[in-house]
Amino acid sequence: MPLEPYACANCGYWQRYFAPPPDCPVCTDTRNDLPHDGWRFLSVPEIASMLTGHWRSLRPDMVAFSTSPPLGLNGTGWLLLHQDGNIAFEAAPFYTAAMLSEIERLGGIRFLAASHAHGYGALWQLQDVFQPEVLAIQKDDLRMTKAFRVTWPYDDALELRPGLTLHHVGGHYEGQAVLHDEHRRILFCGDAFKVDQNERGENLAVSTHKAFHKEIPLTRGELRRYRDVIAPLDFDTVCTPFEYAPGVTRAVALAVLDDGLRGPPGVRHIPMRDLARAPQEGSTT
Ligand SMILES: [Zn+2]
Numbered sequence: 200m201p202l203e204p205y206a207c208a209n210c211g212y213w214q215r216y217f218a219p220p221p222d223c224p225v226c227t228d229t230r231n232d233l234p235h236d237g238w239r240f241l242s243v244p245e246i247a248s249m250l251t252g253h254w255r256s257l258r259p260d261m262v263a264f265s266t267s268p269p270l271g272l273n274g275t276g277w278l279l280l281h282q283d284g285n286i287a288f289e290a291a292p293f294y295t296a297a298m299l300s301e302i303e304r305l306g307g308i309r310f311l312a313a314s315h316a317h318g319y320g321a322l323w324q325l326q327d328v329f330q331p332e333v334l335a336i337q338k339d340d341l342r343m344t345k346a347f348r349v350t351w352p353y354d355d356a357l358e359l360r361p362g363l364t365l366h367h368v369g370g371h372y373e374g375q376a377v378l379h380d381e382h383r384r385i386l387f388c389g390d391a392f393k394v395d396q397n398e399r400g401e402n403l404a405v406s407t408h409k410a411f412h413k414e415i416p417l418t419r420g421e422l423r424r425y426r427d428v429i430a431p432l433d434f435d436t437v438c439t440p441f442e443y444a445p446g447v448t449r450a451v452a453l454a455v456l457d458d459g460l461r462g463p464p465g466v467r468h469i470p471m472r473d474l475a476r477a478p479q480e481g482s483t484t
């Protein structure tokens with residue numbers, strides 16, 4: 200029997216199965232809610248008829264791919280343009296023919312990676328179409344990768360190319376990783392941080408969590424791990440699978456973690472105005 204890709208209508212997670220799958224491992228996980236009205240899985244033709252593809256350049260060498268109306272977690276696929284081979288990190292819920300043509304026009308994909316299952320989107324499509332040289336996922340997330348083939352599992356860190364390095368942070372998901380882009384000064388942080396933004400895309404508050412909707416906090420050890428990994432990395436922007444957030448700097452990110460380490464466990468949405476006042480590293484005051 201041929202295996203067909205199906206997307207969970209509740210969260211958007213893709214599985215290849217011989218029939219609509221019996222359940223969804225993302226939705227049955229502690230960190231997520233089950234669909235209140237039962238399982239519904241969507242085939243590629245159904246999804247293709249539902250969604251419209253979009254892309255926008257955030258800077259001359261970086262494009263964000265998304266679809267509408269929202270499907271599941273509704274993440275963003277980031278494409279970083281390089282003359283000798285592009286990097287795609289995270290993925291949109293689905294790639295329409297027009298989106299795939301645009302990626303082709305921009306030079307295809309040489310390196311493909313994602314932070315954790317909530318950022319996978321339709322990663323399998325990008326692998327099928329562009330056959331990237333490397334598909335890198337941290338080894339503790341391998342159990343979620345059945346819809347595609349990981350070609351480069353890694354332990355603590357993996358440098359995809361000079362200045363672009365994946366770092367394992369764990370925490371929210373055991374295998375969660377971040378991608379640090381030294382030259383663009385961006386941390387693609389997965390769900391290590393959540394940025395609350397208004398409709399104009401302005402940053403209102405930042406939080407960190409084990410589970411966002413269920414408000415399960417991270418342990419102190421997990422917060423310390425985030426801090427240990429992130430503290431040496433220089434950045435002035437974070438990109439979650441859902442938000443592009445210039446102004447969420449390393450100092451802001453560390454202030455969120457320090458609040459977690461000081462206080463009782465909790466998922467606190469700390470206003471940007473309070474985080475911006477956090478002492479800067481190296482400050483003498
Ligand atoms: Zn699901």
Ligand SMILES: [Zn+2]
Nearest residue numbers: 315317371390
């Ligand atoms: Zn997540």
